[in-house]
Amino acid sequence: MANGIAIMTSGGDSAGMNPAIKCAVEYAAQRGHEPFLVYDGLRGLIDDKIVPSTRELVSGIMHRGGTMLRSSRSKRFFDLKFRRQAYENLQRRGIDKLIVIGGDGSFRALNQFYADFGIPFAGIPATIDNDIAGTDYCLGVDTALNIIRQSIDSIRDTASSFSRAFVVEVMGRHCGYLALVSALSCGAEVCLVPEVPYDLDKIGIRLRKEIAEGRGYILAITAEGTKMADYLTRWINDTIGMETRLTVLGHVQRGGSPTVLDRIMAYKFAVAAVDALDAGATNAIMVYRDGTYGSLPIDAVAHQQYKLDPALFRLAGPLAT
Ligand SMILES: Nc1ncnc2c1ncn2[C@@H]1O[C@H](COP(=O)(O)OP(=O)(O)OP(=O)(O)O)[C@@H](O)[C@H]1O
Ligand SMILES: O=P(O)(O)OC[C@H]1O[C@](O)(CO)[C@@H](O)[C@@H]1O
Ligand SMILES: [Mg+2]
Numbered sequence: 001m002a003n004g005i006a007i008m009t010s011g012g013d014s015a016g017m018n019p020a021i022k023c024a025v026e027y028a029a030q031r032g033h034e035p036f037l038v039y040d041g042l043r044g045l046i047d048d049k050i051v052p053s054t055r056e057l058v059s060g061i062m063h064r065g066g067t068m069l070r071s072s073r074s075k076r077f078f079d080l081k082f083r084r085q086a087y088e089n090l091q092r093r094g095i096d097k098l099i100v101i102g103g104d105g106s107f108r109a110l111n112q113f114y115a116d117f118g119i120p121f122a123g124i125p126a127t128i129d130n131d132i133a134g135t136d137y138c139l140g141v142d143t144a145l146n147i148i149r150q151s152i153d154s155i156r157d158t159a160s161s162f163s164r165a166f167v168v169e170v171m172g173r174h175c176g177y178l179a180l181v182s183a184l185s186c187g188a189e190v191c192l193v194p195e196v197p198y199d200l201d202k203i204g205i206r207l208r209k210e211i212a213e214g215r216g217y218i219l220a221i222t223a224e225g226t227k228m229a230d231y232l233t234r235w236i237n238d239t240i241g242m243e244t245r246l247t248v249l250g251h252v253q254r255g256g257s258p259t260v261l262d263r264i265m266a267y268k269f270a271v272a273a274v275d276a277l278d279a280g281a282t283n284a285i286m287v288y289r290d291g292t293y294g295s296l297p298i299d300a301v302a303h304q305q306y307k308l309d310p311a312l313f314r315l316a317g318p319l320a321t
Helices: 017-030 041-047 082-094 104-117 142-162 179-186 200-212 229-240 250-254 261-280 310-317
Strands: 004-009 034-038 050-052 095-102 122-126 163-169 188-190 219-225 244-248 283-289 292-296
Touching: 004 017, 004 041, 017 034, 017 095, 017 261, 034 041, 041 082, 041 104, 082 095, 082 104, 095 104, 095 261, 104 122, 104 283, 122 261, 142 163, 142 179, 142 219, 142 250, 142 261, 163 179, 163 229, 179 188, 179 219, 179 310, 188 310, 200 229, 219 229, 229 244, 261 283, 261 292
Parallel strands: 004 034, 004 095, 095 122, 122 283, 163 219, 163 244, 188 219
Antiparallel strands: 034 050, 283 292
């Protein structure tokens, strides 16, 4: 009987992927499976970049950011012809289960693959965007937040020294989670995210009043999904009358050594993924919700809209008005 489990990473890399790879390999072997590694994500699945894993291959990776398996966004995987090629690569090696560490798009890809060829998979949520429905946490978020925190703390030093305003754009695709948590934890004055309506007139009245009372500098955080960074920079400069600079943090947010939280979460998710496959799950996503680990069927995750935590939503209001 085939007992190969292939482990892969897909979509945007995030810190915590490496600890998840290591744990999945080691735990799968302990449970009597033959672990394989897929390099280059879905592209590698198609192009047969699949090797049996050994302890050596996954040693010394715990502290490294990104993914040692590398990742990709593959147009070809949308095409059945290439998915069939991927299936044949797995079949030849006796691989009958997959663990995918990635985001919602990667889960949809593997769900399509399951519908085509019946290869069960378990998904481990890993994306700095924290935009996966059904889970409060995705691997990489804490590390990204710490990098953003460090950057904003540094920007505050120069903002206060020069009595300037700074607009800082953070990643997150359509999700405002990174921006909002960063704004709250860094004490920003303004935060614009796609999920929360904002009112520049009210923000203007508030900032002018604070400046009249002695405010010397301003920190404003925007989520990339608002596409407001350039406009807000000009608006603060011209309307509020404070010299303003823009910093787009960009891909620096995706790198860095995983934090303790990301390492521990990676282990929990990886063990849960192997256990879920052993228990007969066919397309389950590992989740962490209200302090509890569990799994959800793919439809409750990849085809649902992510919703911002209502408590965060309420805290965001004062920063957007
Ligand atoms: N319906 C689908 N059918 C086949 N392949 C798909 C499907 N949806 C997504 N994919 C594949 O999954 C890849 C990864 O998805 P995506 O680029 O959205 O990243 P992600 O996994 O959501 O991670 P992140 O959002 O953090 O970058 C896509 O580039 C594409 O190759
Ligand atoms: O790395 P790429 O392909 O430029 O994609 C950037 C996107 O990926 C993410 O970093 C992760 O999904 C988003 O926050 C960002 O919009
Ligand atoms: Mg995604």
